[in-house]
Amino acid sequence: MKLFSFSACLLLASSISFGSNAADLVNIKDFPSWFQEAMARESKLTETSKLKIEKFNVNADVKGEFKLIDDSEGTQYYTIDIGSGSPVECYVFSEFDGPANSLYSVIEYSLSGVEELNKKSLSGKSNYSIDSGVIGNTPYLSLDTLYLLGEGNEKVSGILKGVSAQTEQSLQLCIHNEMGYRQTFFNVFESFVQAFSENEKNQNFFEVIYQVSTNGTPMGYVQERYAKDEEGDVSIINDSAMLIPVDASSVARRDTVFTSWSRPDGSIINGSEYAIDNGVMSSEFSLAYLEDAWQVEGQLQGKPIKTKLEHTGWLLSGFGSYIELKNLRESESESEQFHMWAPSADPTSALPVALSKVNDDENANFEIDMGSLVMQFLADEQAIFRQGTIAQGPVLMKMELIYSKGEPELL
Secondary structure, eight states, X not given: OOOOOHHHHHXXXXXXXXXXXXXXXXXXXXXXXXXXXXXXXXXXXXXXXXXXXXXXXXXXXXXXXXXXXXEETTEEEEEEEOSSSSOEEEEEESSOSOHHHXXXXXXHHHHHHHHHHHTOOXXXXXXXXXXXXXXXXXXXXXXXXXXXXXXXXXXXXXXXXXXXXXXXXXXXXXXXXXXXXXXXXXXXXXXXXXXHXXXXXXXXSEEEEEEEEETTEEEEEEEEEEEEOTTSOEEEEEEEEEEEESSSSOEEEEXXXXXXXXXXXXXXXXXXXXXXXXXXEEEEEEEEEETTEEEEXXXXXXXXXXXXXXXXXXXXXXHHHHHHHHHHHHSSOSEEEEEEEOTTTOTTSEEEEEEEEOOSOTTOSEEEEOSSOEEEEEEOTTOOEEEEEEEETTEEEEEEEEEEEEOSSOO
């Protein structure tokens, strides 16, 4: 089943704030034949290795010949022989900034290593490709970078491939500094991630993952997870990771995590959110109802904020958005209005949200209006979300569900 909540739209709104258009990525047909031939190389990988990490409950066979190089506090570092000229390098982080920021940081660190290894300075780089997807129920980000070293006749080029994914307790991140072997590299990473996810204790009754793209370029994902406690309240974890091309050679990074609790009727109990932009904790807020008022406390770009919302009534939770969408679908009303707490938009106020039906449009039958952000989306007869689009000037942002499990109903 394919579903959608307002919360995913709100996390997406925070990414639009970068205000950048998607860059055109490199077209391999523009390169000489030797480059294209090198990029087409793959390896018939048949070897496997036993990967065992007790603290993460990992004990599985993974593709490639794994070798543990370093096991320091918070990080394990492996090299993996895949039968090519350079090994794949994989990291396991128990402390990290997020899939997007961490991936970019390791790629930048690796480029410095490439300079040292070749004794040539970095003279140029381009975003070769950006992608997002899922491995089982785990979303991932990938970023491939084309780089140039040296000058004039001494100039050399290369491709640094990178991919990251966050499982229950850690972040898995792999890189490969060699042209080609793209599918081989991904197959190793996929096996690596599956070793961490296969023994996870997943108690969520509902999960969805959306791929986010800008002007046709996948740049990240939004994930929602819902679990129920013994009293029937709903724990909600919404997280997003974005790699947003600013121009041909630079990428903006954003990782956001929004956690909250909802009552079974769809009203929020409390919530918190933090965002990391380009390696810096840009915001962190919490919401709680105390002394007959909604209290907000946190910081924005290092400046402390402590205030009360003017709105004192109930607020719609991410879980509640599914309830209200279903109710509107089954009613004769054309629209409904609610209030939500959206720290990505404005942490100090309750955001008015209008949900309305869209008529005579085969691509959309509902619209969410959040003031600065309006999304039209298609839902089926059971109020099941298919996809949504946001047009903002020349930028067309699209959300499309790529994984779902369960239903957003308390049984």
